[in-house]
Amino acid sequence: xxxxxxxxxxxxxxxxxxxxxxxxxxxxxxxxxxxxxxxxxxxxxxxxxxxxxxxxxxxxxxxxxxxxxxxxxxxxxxxxxxxxxxxxxxxxxxxxxxxxxxxxxxxxxxxxxxxxxxxxxxxxxxxxxxxxxxxxxxxxxxxxxxxxxxxxxxxxxxxxxxxxxxxxxxxxxxxxxxxxxxxxxxxxxxxxxxxxxxxxxxxxxxxxxxxxxxxxxxxxxxxxxxxxxxxxxxxxx
Amino acid sequence: xxxxxxxxxxxxxxxxxxxxxxxxxxxxxxxxxxxxxxxxxxxxxxxxxxxxxxxxxxxxxxxxxxxxxxxxxxxxxxxxxxxxxxxxxxxxxxxxxxxxxxxxxxxxxxxxxxxxxxxxxxxxxxxxxxxxxxxxxxxxxxxxxxxxxxxxxxxxxxxxxxxxxxxxxxxxxxxxxxxxxxxxxxxxxxxxxxxxxxxxxxxxxxxxxxxxxxxxxxxxxxxxxxxxxxxxxxxxxxxxxxxxxxxxxxxxxxxxxxxxxxxxxxxxxxxxxxxxxxxxxxxxxxxxxxxxxxxxxxxxxxxxxxxxxxxxxxxxxxxxxxxxx
Numbered sequence: 001x002x003x004x005x006x007x008x009x010x011x012x013x014x015x016x017x018x019x020x021x022x023x024x025x026x027x028x029x030x031x032x033x034x035x036x037x038x039x040x041x042x043x044x045x046x047x048x049x050x051x052x053x054x055x056x057x058x059x060x061x062x063x064x065x066x067x068x069x070x071x072x073x074x075x076x077x078x079x080x081x082x083x084x085x086x087x088x089x090x091x092x093x094x095x096x097x098x099x100x101x102x103x104x105x106x107x108x109x110x111x112x113x114x115x116x117x118x119x120x121x122x123x124x125x126x127x128x129x130x131x132x133x134x135x136x137x138x139x140x141x142x143x144x145x146x147x148x149x150x151x152x153x154x155x156x157x158x159x160x161x162x163x164x165x166x167x168x169x170x171x172x173x174x175x176x177x178x179x180x181x182x183x184x185x186x187x188x189x190x191x192x193x194x195x196x197x198x199x200x201x202x203x204x205x206x207x208x209x210x211x212x213x214x215x216x217x218x219x220x221x222x223x224x225x226x227x228x229x230x231x232x233x234x235x236x237x
Numbered sequence: 238x239x240x241x242x243x244x245x246x247x248x249x250x251x252x253x254x255x256x257x258x259x260x261x262x263x264x265x266x267x268x269x270x271x272x273x274x275x276x277x278x279x280x281x282x283x284x285x286x287x288x289x290x291x292x293x294x295x296x297x298x299x300x301x302x303x304x305x306x307x308x309x310x311x312x313x314x315x316x317x318x319x320x321x322x323x324x325x326x327x328x329x330x331x332x333x334x335x336x337x338x339x340x341x342x343x344x345x346x347x348x349x350x351x352x353x354x355x356x357x358x359x360x361x362x363x364x365x366x367x368x369x370x371x372x373x374x375x376x377x378x379x380x381x382x383x384x385x386x387x388x389x390x391x392x393x394x395x396x397x398x399x400x401x402x403x404x405x406x407x408x409x410x411x412x413x414x415x416x417x418x419x420x421x422x423x424x425x426x427x428x429x430x431x432x433x434x435x436x437x438x439x440x441x442x443x444x445x446x447x448x449x450x451x452x453x454x455x456x457x458x459x460x461x462x463x464x465x466x467x468x469x470x471x472x473x474x475x476x477x478x479x480x481x482x483x484x485x486x487x488x489x490x491x492x493x494x495x496x497x498x499x500x501x502x503x504x505x506x507x508x509x510x511x512x513x514x515x516x517x518x519x520x521x522x523x524x525x526x527x528x529x530x531x532x533x534x535x536x537x538x539x540x541x542x543x544x545x546x547x548x549x550x551x552x553x554x555x556x557x558x559x560x561x562x
Binding site: 019026065066076108110119122146150152159189 | 238239240241242243278279282285286289290291292293294295296299302303305306309310313314315397399400402403404406407410411414415417418419421422426479492495496498499500502503504506
């Protein structure tokens with residue numbers, strides 16, 4: 001149990017949900033910027049549909065205008081609700097940014113909560129440009145706007161955007177000089193896996209923290225840590 | 238066991254689970270997972286717990302978590318079988334929820350009908366008061382709208398009736414939804430929208446009545462008004478319930494009370510939206526029709542009685558809904 005808590009050490013915005021199966025799922029709530037951009041995309045799509053429909057229906061005269069009113073009603077009020085409930089919690093804009101609306105317990109969002117969170121946009125928008133929603137998102141750790149708070153929903157990253165297990169580059173394998181705890185092993189593994197994504201200076205700088213153990217500094221220290229990580233992971237020479 | 242061996246050992250199972258997952262996700266919503274899926278899912282949960290407790294790499298843990306989350310979403314999906322509940326909702330759920338909220342219904346009715354009655358009394362004695370509420374252009378517009386002989390209807394064409402139907406849906410349901418949303422501002426928003434609507438309706442109704450257009454006006458509005466005005470009141474009730482729970486959370490935390498209130502409010506809204514759809518249909522196809530004034534009054538009166546009887550009596554035998562306070 002202690003080790004589990006350590007796995008989701010709360011230094012970022014991730015937040016654990018315990019499932020009935022006794023494990024923790026780490027959800028990654030999305031902040032205001034990607035959500036605002038997703039909203040903009042949705043706005044453009046909605047405007048596009050309305051303009052397209054407006055042009056197409058103008059041929060039909062009065063009946064066309066009637067259909068236009070109905071379409072406006074559906075798109076203005078129900079566009080997000082329909083997508084959230086029927087298309088896996090994501091409007092096209094949210095999907096483009098790898099976002100998804102879920103219930104706070106990690107389950108898919110249903111009609112009631114989706115309607116609440118989308119109708120209450122009206123209030124989140126006040127006094128202008130989602131200012132109330134922004135303040136609300138800044139006041140809690142899950143970036144919930146007022147509508148999310150009332151509905152018990154949140155917007156998360158789907159994780160599809162992030163890569164799967166990173167392979168360690170092949171190299172020498174070395175037995176570490178100490179018996180590391182699982183947490184420590186994990187830190188070493190993460191460091192070795194991520195060092196390909198960092199610039200070499202930063203890798204050296206971080207590896208210098210372990211100089212007393214590695215007996216080297218800079219890049220040499222880093223390659224020694226990588227060798228330990230391979231051993232921890234069980235890679236063959 | 239080292240991570241590399243663990244992964245090599247389990248990879249086959251993960252791959253099978255993922256294939257199963259993809260098949261389930263691509264199938265229609267609500268598809269029942271096959272019997273062995275929960276077992277596969279639990280194996281994966283077990284693998285995750287093992288990976289976490291042994292300090293395997295975070296990338297692996299995150300990968301397992303994302304697969305499990307996808308399975309979790311399928312297995313623990315809340316059941317939403319709407320169709321079976323609709324009949325029960327309208328036969329007793331909705332009216333008993335409304336009865337349970339009778340205090341808020343009374344309050345919101347006062348907010349909407351109060352200004353109407355007051356303006357009737359006031360504009361009756363000082364007719365020019367209407368210009369304090371409405372601009373002269375709007376007054377002229379309303380006079381023109383109701384000046385025609387009720388016998389001729391609006392212009393009698395089916396096309397324009399459909400147009401008005403669509404317009405009423407867009408406009409009226411929009412007003413109702415906004416009335417609800419305003420409730421989050423501690424109920425103040427809902428109250429204000431109800432008051433404003435009451436003032437507008439009251440001013441128009443009173444002005445037209447005292448300008449000699451009472452027959453045109455009342456024969457037009459009495460039918461659909463029976464559904465439309467109560468629906469707006471109930472949208473206000475839904476908003477007020479949310480605002481009230483926020484103000485007076487009782488033994489719950491403010492957030493929990495708000496959520497409970499929002500849950501109740503959204504169920505009221507389902508009823509409100511259906512009422513407004515019916516009202517829009519009545520307004521476009523019946524109120525604007527060429528039926529004799531007397532028939533319109535009779536039907537309108539019957540509709541008012543029917544709506545009131547529905548909310549007072551329907552679903553009494555089956556008792557109160559458990560979660561409608």
